[in-house]
Amino acid sequence: MMNxxxxxxxxxxxxxxxxxxxxxxxxxxxxxxxxxxxxxYSHGAMGLCSSHGLGMALAxxxxxxxxxxxxxxxxxxxxxxxxxAAAAPKNLVHLCFHNGSYEANGGHPLPKRDVDFAGMARSAxxxxxxxxxxxxxxxxxxxxxxxxEGPVFADLLIEQGPIGPRAYDDMYKPARRQKLREVLKAGx
Amino acid sequence: MNSPAHAPGTGETLSGAKIIDAxxxxxxxxVLSVPDLHTAxxxxxxxxxxxxxxxxxxxxxxxxxxxxxxxxxxxxxxxxLIQYTGFLYAINAIRGVACEQKLPMCMMxxxxxxxxxxxxxxxxxFGLRIVEPIxxxxxxxxxxxxxxxxIAKITPALNRAWERSQPVAFLIGRRPS
Numbered sequence: 001m002m003n004x005x006x007x008x009x010x011x012x013x014x015x016x017x018x019x020x021x022x023x024x025x026x027x028x029x030x031x032x033x034x035x036x037x038x039x040x041y042s043h044g045a046m047g048l049c050s051s052h053g054l055g056m057a058l059a060x061x062x063x064x065x066x067x068x069x070x071x072x073x074x075x076x077x078x079x080x081x082x083x084x085a086a087a088a089p090k091n092l093v094h095l096c097f098h099n100g101s102y103e104a105n106g107g108h109p110l111p112k113r114d115v116d117f118a119g120m121a122r123s124a125x126x127x128x129x130x131x132x133x134x135x136x137x138x139x140x141x142x143x144x145x146x147x148x149e150g151p152v153f154a155d156l157l158i159e160q161g162p163i164g165p166r167a168y169d170d171m172y173k174p175a176r177r178q179k180l181r182e183v184l185k186a187g188x
Numbered sequence: 189m190n191s192p193a194h195a196p197g198t199g200e201t202l203s204g205a206k207i208i209d210a211x212x213x214x215x216x217x218x219v220l221s222v223p224d225l226h227t228a229x230x231x232x233x234x235x236x237x238x239x240x241x242x243x244x245x246x247x248x249x250x251x252x253x254x255x256x257x258x259x260x261x262x263x264x265x266x267x268x269l270i271q272y273t274g275f276l277y278a279i280n281a282i283r284g285v286a287c288e289q290k291l292p293m294c295m296m297x298x299x300x301x302x303x304x305x306x307x308x309x310x311x312x313x314f315g316l317r318i319v320e321p322i323x324x325x326x327x328x329x330x331x332x333x334x335x336x337x338x339i340a341k342i343t344p345a346l347n348r349a350w351e352r353s354q355p356v357a358f359l360i361g362r363r364p365s
Binding site: 079080086177180 | 242247248251262283
């Protein structure tokens with residue numbers, strides 16, 4: 001099991017001009033860590049993080065799109081793995097932070113904690129699939145994973161983080177999405 | 189703003205080819221769809237062979253809202269082609285992504301099994317009767333497309349959706365030819 005904060009710190013050091021699409025607990029932690037215009041916070045309907053990512057990947061083939069999904073969210077939209085595999089965007093990396101719980105919803109467990117998301121992604125036909133549960137391996141491999149030709153999926157086995165209310169309001173401000181549009185229009 | 193539903197007589201047609209022409213005239217480049225028997229032949233089959241349109245087949249209707257939202261960040265215009273049952277399933281995503289984020293989500297909704305010549309609100313089928321009231325409650329502009337003459341509404345409504353950044357819905361009454 002890995003610590004999400006430590007994983008995000010590593011990702012922060014690797015991510016430069018990629019668009020990062022995140023949701024719920026991971027998004028909350030990510031925005032506190034690195035508040036950048038190329039962050040996009042998926043909201044409106046739980047589970048659609050990777051779908052937003054797929055749309056962006058198809059619309060912006062010159063940009064690398066990295067999705068920070070949650071396991072509870074992914075379970076709400078499992079078909080996305082098949083849709084992504086079929087659409088096959090080369091610029092999409094889908095990371096699933098897997099702690100076996102609906103952390104943002106009070107920390108209650110998933111119906112089944114040890115879901116084999118990597119197996120599902122592989123069966124769906126996602127091009128490159130990984131499972132990482134050891135931080136040292138994560139540190140060594142994630143840089144290469146982020147650069148692989150997509151679609152890429154990685155199941156990241158992490159400990160449950162702190163449960164409690166998070167400041168989503170600021171994260172979901174329309175001004176943030178507008179800023180992202182402006183940056184992209186300017187060629188960012 | 190909303191087009192009133194009407195109940196035209198039988199013996200008239202709705203051209204799938206003309207619907208696609210109207211969609212393309214508004215600059216739509218992507219079609220996101222779960223197959224709907226009502227539009228499968230007249231519209232979706234044509235999309236599969238249209239070189240100007242990219243078809244993204246999805247597994248469940250709410251995916252289309254996320255994908256369509258993402259596409260807007262590259263200024264790509266999309267059409268969501270689904271059945272009314274899929275519309276009902278995806279209500280929360282439509283609420284959260286299309287309405288609350290005020291995005292130009294363009295939905296073409298097949299009214300499968302609606303009786304010809306009967307307005308949706310007068311259908312014997314509960315699921316069909318509730319579609320228009322739900323759209324109205326959500327403040328989504330809607331247009332009833334039942335005859336070839338109705339197709340003229342499509343391009344201006346799509347353009348308006350993008351100009352105003354707001355969702356729009358087209359309810360496909362009879363099965364397109």
